[in-house]
């Protein structure tokens with residue numbers, strides 16, 4: 441008896457009820473998702489993606505809409521009026537992807553005071569006005585697949601709180617980014633710069649990054665201390681850079697929190713001096729698979745005190761293990777020493 445009551449209340453709690461909304465704009469789909477005991481909790485999701493062009497904007501939506509999808513409706517320009525109707529002020533997420541948007545007017549988003557997630561990917565944007573995000577609690581912004589050549593991170597300076605932001609700027613035409621002026625911090629924690637036109641690592645000061653992706657950029661050389669201000673970085677990927685041929689000694693200086701370094705798929709990277717890895721005190725995983733580097737010098741371990749796994753060449757994996765200490769006539773049993781063992785012969789480690 442007790443257990444069935446328990447079961448009943450648990451199942452009511454997790455029950456998600458989806459019901460359609462009446463008076464939904466033709467061509468859109470409106471659903472109310474209810475959660476919790478007695479449906480105490482509900483949110484409205486409106487999907488107008490692919491609505492045929494020419495609809496009058498703002499498109500009327502239910503008053504308490506939380507999620508709105510306005511993708512693929514050929515907006516062209518995002519004007520101040522287009523997101524100003526009743527129902528828009530409660531939006532938590534907004535999808536404006538694939539709309540051929542070339543300009544966003546300065547106050548277009550100003551009423552969306554609860555907006556956390558914004559998707560502007562697959563448009564034709566080249567610039568944003570600096571107070572576009574003024575007062576918004578954004579935490580997830582996708583601006584991938586646009587036409588930016590430079591991106592000014594200060595657009596996040598007027599956001600309402602210090603909530604960490606995940607920013608996707610992949611697949612633009614970026615050669616530079618502008619970061620915080622005068623020692624200010626912009627709360628960007630995850631930054632995706634893959635598939636842009638960077639020829640060197642950009643200066644990213646004032647960003648408390650934990651994740652950085654620089655994959656598939658035409659970077660030829662990584663210079664000493666290239667990532668110096670990023671002391672909180674945990675994950676760094678520089679993979680698929682076909683032109684990368686040199687990583688200078690001390691390149692990763694200052695990255696004392698870095699745990700994963702992905703240097704895979706860099707075919708022209710043929711050798712690495714052990715001093716390249718100086719300062720990577722927390723590095724646990726190094727990925728060099730399908731790079732030009734097929735062996736490593738045996739004094740590398742000295743610079744990588746936390747390493748657990750290294751991947752090399754086509755299918756070579758090395759991992760750290762303890763070698764039992766040998767018995768020494770005068771010193772007795774010696775401490776075990778740590779060595780890397782690999783699943784292939786002849787790897788110089």
Ligand SMILES: *[C@@H]1O[C@H](CO)[C@@H](O)[C@H](O)[C@H]1NC(C)=O
Nearest residue numbers: 584608610611632634635653
């Ligand atoms: C970064 O962007 C690339 C290319 O668009 C994508 O494949 C990758 O999944 C992205 N990484 C993250 C963490 O979103």
Ligand SMILES: *[C@@H]1O[C@H](CO)[C@@H](O)[C@H](O)[C@H]1NC(C)=O
Nearest residue numbers: 679702704705727728729751
């Ligand atoms: C290393 O990178 C390759 C290619 O990007 C990937 O397939 C593989 O899973 C990675 N290995 C590890 C251990 O992360």
